[in-house]
Amino acid sequence: MSTPVYEPYLQKPRSFYERYERKAGIKEVTHYCPGCGHGELHKMIAEAIDDFEIADRTVFISPVGCSVFAYYYFDVGNVQAAHGRAPAVGTGVQRARPHSIVISYQGDGDLAAIGLNEILQAANRGEKMVVFFVNNAIYGMTGGQMAPTTLPGMTTTTSPGGRKVEEAGAPLRMAELIAQLDAPVYVARGALCSAKDISRTRRLVRKALQAQVEGRGFAFVEVLSACPTGWGMTPPDAHKWIHEKMKPYFPLDVFVDKTDEVHNARPEPEPVPFERYHEALRIDSSQQLSFPPAQPVDPKYANPRLKIAGFGGQGVLLLGLGAAQCGMMEGRRVTWLPSYGPEMRGGTAHCHVNISDHQIGSPLVSRPTVLIAMNQPSLEKFEPQIVEGGLVMLNTSMISKRPDRDDLEVLEVPASEMAQKLGNPRAANMVMLGAYAGYTGMIGRETIEAALGVIVKKRHLIDLNMKAVAEGYELGRSARG
Ligand SMILES: Cc1ncc(C[n+]2csc(CCOP(=O)(O)OP(=O)(O)O)c2C)c(N)n1
Numbered sequence: 120m121s122t123p124v125y126e127p128y129l130q131k132p133r134s135f136y137e138r139y140e141r142k143a144g145i146k147e148v149t150h151y152c153p154g155c156g157h158g159e160l161h162k163m164i165a166e167a168i169d170d171f172e173i174a175d176r177t178v179f180i181s182p183v184g185c186s187v188f189a190y191y192y193f194d195v196g197n198v199q200a201a202h203g204r205a206p207a208v209g210t211g212v213q214r215a216r217p218h219s220i221v222i223s224y225q226g227d228g229d230l231a232a233i234g235l236n237e238i239l240q241a242a243n244r245g246e247k248m249v250v251f252f253v254n255n256a257i258y259g260m261t262g263g264q265m266a267p268t269t270l271p272g273m274t275t276t277t278s279p280g281g282r283k284v285e286e287a288g289a290p291l292r293m294a295e296l297i298a299q300l301d302a303p304v305y306v307a308r309g310a311l312c313s314a315k316d317i318s319r320t321r322r323l324v325r326k327a328l329q330a331q332v333e334g335r336g337f338a339f340v341e342v343l344s345a346c347p348t349g350w351g352m353t354p355p356d357a358h359k360w361i362h363e364k365m366k367p368y369f370p371l372d373v374f375v376d377k378t379d380e381v382h383n384a385r386p387e388p389e390p391v392p393f394e395r396y397h398e399a400l401r402i403d404s405s406q407q408l409s410f411p412p413a414q415p416v417d418p419k420y421a422n423p424r425l426k427i428a429g430f431g432g433q434g435v436l437l438l439g440l441g442a443a444q445c446g447m448m449e450g451r452r453v454t455w456l457p458s459y460g461p462e463m464r465g466g467t468a469h470c471h472v473n474i475s476d477h478q479i480g481s482p483l484v485s486r487p488t489v490l491i492a493m494n495q496p497s498l499e500k501f502e503p504q505i506v507e508g509g510l511v512m513l514n515t516s517m518i519s520k521r522p523d524r525d526d527l528e529v530l531e532v533p534a535s536e537m538a539q540k541l542g543n544p545r546a547a548n549m550v551m552l553g554a555y556a557g558y559t560g561m562i563g564r565e566t567i568e569a570a571l572g573v574i575v576k577k578r579h580l581i582d583l584n585m586k587a588v589a590e591g592y593e594l595g596r597s598a599r600g
């Protein structure tokens with residue numbers, strides 16, 4: 120008798136990514152600690168998105184806090200907002216794209232401290248969005264500081280003697296605060312501690328999302344959620360603590376439910392034509408097409424996502440800007456995103472560039488099709504991110520090793536030495552830009568020369584840069600054969 124094959128009953132929601140491509144090597148699990156409420160709530164939201172079949176028009180706004188990486192998990196539209204600003208970002212998204220389902224996901228530090236004004240104003244305006252407010256009574260991400268929701272007497276890293284109400288005020292009951300405004304249509308509080316509370320919270324989540332599907336208005340669901348790490352407890356003790364300590368202070372209830380009374384019909388989905396953005400930005404799109412796109416482009420190199428990396432002073436940001444400028448002058452859609460940070464002090468500096476014939480979803484390049492590595496640490500750091508069979512361009516003057524992977528196409532360019540021969544090693548970035556254009560055919564040589572006039576601010580360096588581009592271009596072309 121053959122063994123029956125059972126379909127798994129419990130499946131990952133479809134609106135979660137199949138794999139969580141957050142870091143090389145970590146693809147199956149989230150970054151949350153064991154027992155953390157964020158993971159539980161994520162799953163409830165994802166299941167509801169699946170059931171309402173709204174993944175293609177959902178925009179999830181991740182906050183600053185432990186859930187900052189939510190965009191690695193939810194396979195929907197994602198925006199990462201500055202601390203406390205998710206309701207403002209959500210307002211913009213909702214008003215620009217009224218058919219979107221906007222989810223603002225926020226912690227208590229994010230929503231009730233730095234973002235208190237934002238949330239009250241958005242709720243008071245009755246913006247059409249749902250806010251999931253994760254109340255774990257502390258700042259989890261930064262190591263457990265006191266939050267506006269920290270309970271009286273509760274010990275945190277910034278209230279080692281326990282929260283003193285006479286000094287810090289009483290904990291804010293956000294659901295009650297929002298509920299006394301006129302505009303919100305649904306305000307509720309749930310908890311993630313027992314099976315009963317979890318299934319009740321699931322219903323609240325669905326109801327609030329349903330209100331968005333039906334275009335009814337502002338919905339707010341506060342969720343009492345465990346932070347075993349920040350509280351210094353095991354997950355079972357943390358659940359018990361929510362039940363015994365948090366629930367008495369933050370009662371579970373549905374404070375407002377006007378979802379049957381209020382109905383603001385949503386406009387039918389109406390995608391905004393790309394030209395309308397140009398209109399809004401006062402860009403004459405016919406003027407953009409100053410240079411014919413380089414033709415023909417091998418499909419392998421079309422619509423590239425570039426990561427360009429090196430150490431501070433190698434001009435990697437300018438190299439990226441040059442590539443983006445060229446793409447723009449050839450009438451393509453482009454983005455350029457510099458990455459600053461500790462890299463400025465001697466490590467790697469890098470930028471993300473997209474050049475595309477299509478609308479670009481995100482300026483972030485997490486899976487580059489092309490890596491331009493100007494020094495060895497950049498190769499080591501970003502090689503694992505390159506897509507399978509992608510192109511890596513190495514400044515061999517500074518890189519002695521070769522990629523570990525054998526699926527990559529490698530173009531070796533002794534860029535710094537070539538630039539040195541021209542009189543200035545700092546022009547290595549332009550050698551690389553020329554080599555990229557010559558090798559892939561993605562950018563026309565004339566376009567680069569014109570682009571230099573725009574991006575190189577020191578006029579006396581334009582000649583040198585032109586020569587560097589020309590040398591790189593020839594090397595790239597002959598390497599291609
Ligand atoms: C403008 C700004 N101020 C402060 C910080 C530091 N910071 C990062 S996360 C955080 C608190 C997050 O706590 P919470 O919203 O409760 O989320 P949790 O980590 O508990 O999920 C703070 C203060 C920051 N990133 N940006």
Ligand code: SF4
Binds near residue numbers: 151157259260
């Ligand atoms: S620190 Fe707390 S809130 Fe953050 S992931 Fe860990 S358990 Fe969750």
